[in-house]
Amino acid sequence: MNLFTLSFLILSFTFSLISADKALKPEQYPFSFSKPLGKIDKNSAQRGLQVYIEVCASCHGLKHVAYRSLEGLGYNKDQINRIAAQFQIDDLPNEEGEILKREAIYSDYFVEPYENYNAAKVANNGAYPPDLSLMVKARKDGANYIRSLLLGYTDAPVGFDVGEGYYNKYMAGNVIAMPQPLYGDDVEYKDGTNASLEQEVNDLVTFLTWTSMPDLEDRRSAGLKVIFFLFIMTIVFYLSYRKIWSELKK
Numbered sequence: 001m002n003l004f005t006l007s008f009l010i011l012s013f014t015f016s017l018i019s020a021d022k023a024l025k026p027e028q029y030p031f032s033f034s035k036p037l038g039k040i041d042k043n044s045a046q047r048g049l050q051v052y053i054e055v056c057a058s059c060h061g062l063k064h065v066a067y068r069s070l071e072g073l074g075y076n077k078d079q080i081n082r083i084a085a086q087f088q089i090d091d092l093p094n095e096e097g098e099i100l101k102r103e104a105i106y107s108d109y110f111v112e113p114y115e116n117y118n119a120a121k122v123a124n125n126g127a128y129p130p131d132l133s134l135m136v137k138a139r140k141d142g143a144n145y146i147r148s149l150l151l152g153y154t155d156a157p158v159g160f161d162v163g164e165g166y167y168n169k170y171m172a173g174n175v176i177a178m179p180q181p182l183y184g185d186d187v188e189y190k191d192g193t194n195a196s197l198e199q200e201v202n203d204l205v206t207f208l209t210w211t212s213m214p215d216l217e218d219r220r221s222a223g224l225k226v227i228f229f230l231f232i233m234t235i236v237f238y239l240s241y242r243k244i245w246s247e248l249k250k
C-alpha cells in the first residue's frame with residue numbers, strides 16, 4: 001500500500017466518524033455583532049449578565065473576566081461593586097490563620113462556583129461545567145452554537161439511550177450532562193424586557209460574545225481605518241506612477 005492510498009483510507013475513516021456524529025449544524029441567527037461592522041448590543045449584554053449571574057453562575061465560572069471590565073458594558077464603579085457584592089470570595093487569612101469569606105469587589109475576578117475541579121465534577125455527576133469566559137471562541141461558530149445548544153433540548157428519539165445525560169440536538173453525540181438551564185421567565189429583567197426563552201438566550205450569548213471578545217468593536221473600527229488608509233494610498237501611488245512614467249515616456 002503506498003502513501004497515497006494510506007492517507008486516503010485514513011481520511012475517509014475520519015470523515016465517516018464525523019458524519020456518524022448526528023449533531024446538527026448550529027442555526028444561524030442575525031446577532032447585532034454578526035455583520036462585519038456590527039456592534040455588541042450593550043443593553044442586551046447587560047441583560048445577559050443578569051441571566052448568567054442568576055442561572056449559570058451556580059455551575060459555570062467566568063474566571064478570565066474582572067468585575068472592573070464590566071465598565072465596557074456601560075456600568076459605573078458603584079454599580080459594579082453592587083454586582084460583585086452578590087458573590088462571596090476567600091479573604092486573606094485573618095490573625096488566627098482562618099480564611100473567611102468576604103463580598104467580592106470591583107478589582108476581583110468573577111468568583112468561581114466551586115472550590116476546585118474535583119468538587120465541580122462531583123457536584124455534576126462526573127461532568128465538569130467548563131469556564132464560559134472564552135466559550136464563544138472555543139467552539140466553532142460559537143455564538144450560534146451556544147444559542148442553538150440552549151434551545152436544542154428535546155425528547156430523545158425512541159430507543160436512544162441518554163444514560164445519565166440529556167438529549168440535545170446540537171451537542172456532539174447528542175447527549176449532554178447539563179440539564180436544560182433555561183425555560184423562559186427564569187429571570188425578571190430589570191429593564192422590563194419580556195424574559196422569553198429566546199430573549200434570555202440571545203442576551204446571554206451577546207454577553208458571552210463580549211466576554212470572549214471585549215475589544216471586538218475597537219478591532220473592527222481599527223480595521224476600517226486601515227482599509228481606508230490603504231485605499232487612499234493606492235490612489236496616491238497610482239497617480240504618482242502615472243506622473244513618473246508620463247515624464248519618462250517623453
Ligand code: HEC
Binds near residue numbers: 129
Ligand atoms: C446545574 C449546573 C449547570 C448549570 C446551572 C448550567 N450548566 Fe452549562 N454545563 C454544565 C455541565 C455539567 C456541563 C458539561 C456537559 C457535558 O460535558 O456533557 C455544561 C456545559 C455547558 C456548555 C458547553 C457545551 C459543550 O459544547 O461542551 C455550555 C456552552 C454551557 N454549559 C452553557 C451554560 C449556560 C449559558 C448556562 C446558563 C444559562 C448553563 N450552562 C447553566 C452544568 C450546568
